Amino acid sequence: MQYFIAFLEGIITFVSPCLLPMLPVYISYFANGENNRKRTLCNAAAFVAGFTVVFLLLGAFAGTVGAALQRYRMVVNLVTGGIVVVLGLNFSGLLRIGFLNRTKKLDVEVKTENVFSTFLFGMVFSIGWTPCVGAFLGSALMLASEQGTMVKGLLMLFVYSMGLGIPFFISALLLDRLKGTFQFIKKNYLWINRIAGVFLIIVGISMMTGWFGRLLAFLGGA
Numbered sequence: 473m474q475y476f477i478a479f480l481e482g483i484i485t486f487v488s489p490c491l492l493p494m495l496p497v498y499i500s501y502f503a504n505g506e507n508n509r510k511r512t513l514c515n516a517a518a519f520v521a522g523f524t525v526v527f528l529l530l531g532a533f534a535g536t537v538g539a540a541l542q543r544y545r546m547v548v549n550l551v552t553g554g555i556v557v558v559l560g561l562n563f564s565g566l567l568r569i570g571f572l573n574r575t576k577k578l579d580v581e582v583k584t585e586n587v588f589s590t591f592l593f594g595m596v597f598s599i600g601w602t603p604c605v606g607a608f609l610g611s612a613l614m615l616a617s618e619q620g621t622m623v624k625g626l627l628m629l630f631v632y633s634m635g636l637g638i639p640f641f642i643s644a645l646l647l648d649r650l651k652g653t654f655q656f657i658k659k660n661y662l663w664i665n666r667i668a669g670v671f672l673i674i675v676g677i678s679m680m681t682g683w684f685g686r687l688l689a690f691l692g693g694a
Contacts, residue, residue, distance in 0.1 A: 474615055475631045477675065481608035482635020484668045488608075489661050499644055502590070509645070515590040516644035520637035522594020527609070527629045531616045535625015538617035552614035553679030556672055559610050564669020608632075611672055618679065 485491065502515035541548050561567035612632040616625035657664065677683075 474618075475628065478612045478615055478628050478632040479635040481612050482632045482637070483639060484664075484671075485608045485636050486639040487657050487664065489665070492657060495640075495643055498640070501593075502644055512644050513641070514587055516641050518587040518590040519594040519597070520633070520640055522591040522596075523598035524594075524630065524633040524637060526595050526598035527633045528626050530609075530613060531625040531627075531629025531632075532622045533625070534613045534616035535622040535628070538625065539621055541617075548617065550680050552617055553676045553681075556611045556614050556676030556679060558676075559608075560669045560672025560674075560676055562669075563608075563672060564666050566669070608668075608672070611675060614679065 498519070499512070499516075502519065503512045504515070538548065558567070609632070612629060616628040
């Protein structure tokens with residue numbers, strides 16, 4: 473269940489207002505001015521792999537820290553849950569936190585000369601756009617810290633990366649057919665943000681109160 477939540481957070485990150493409008497630019501970058509679907513898909517896969525590597529490192533770190541703080545589980549739950557609630561309030565627009573709403577675009581030029589350069593671009597993306605994806609990436613990291621092991625932290629961020637990466641790959645394959653869907657999402661950004669923010673708030677409160685762990689244990693035993 474917690475992995476499904478992380479996957480869902482990755483999908484919501486993809487449709488966020490600062491990421492989805494840039495999608496045609498990314499797809500053009502993957503194509504490199506050529507009408508070559510194979511090249512576009514390979515570059516899209518390399519791009520996803522690039523940001524996945526960075527997110528996996530973050531997940532391993534979060535899981536390791538969580539393991540070291542197992543004896544302080546109640547405090548960890550309160551702190552991590554509180555952070556997720558704040559992220560949800562900010563994402564929904566109920567609370568505006570300046571640094572969470574800035575996008576740091578690194579001044580790094582990467583050319584699509586080969587798949588490796590696109591892989592590097594994916595790594596740059598994960599760092600430069602962290603404030604943009606920060607709410608749901610932060611929530612996924614909080615979930616990873618609650619797993620208590622490095623391996624589970626890695627798995628949590630891998631699932632989050634797939635939630636973000638699979639739509640990238642599908643868009644590279646079907647961009648023209650999905651234009652209508654993207655237009656609908658853009659027209660309803662306000663409500664999407666509010667619903668996503670409430671989702672984060674509920675997850676955060678559940679983590680703080682301990683109900684999140686109980687729910688997962690119940691579902692796991694069902």
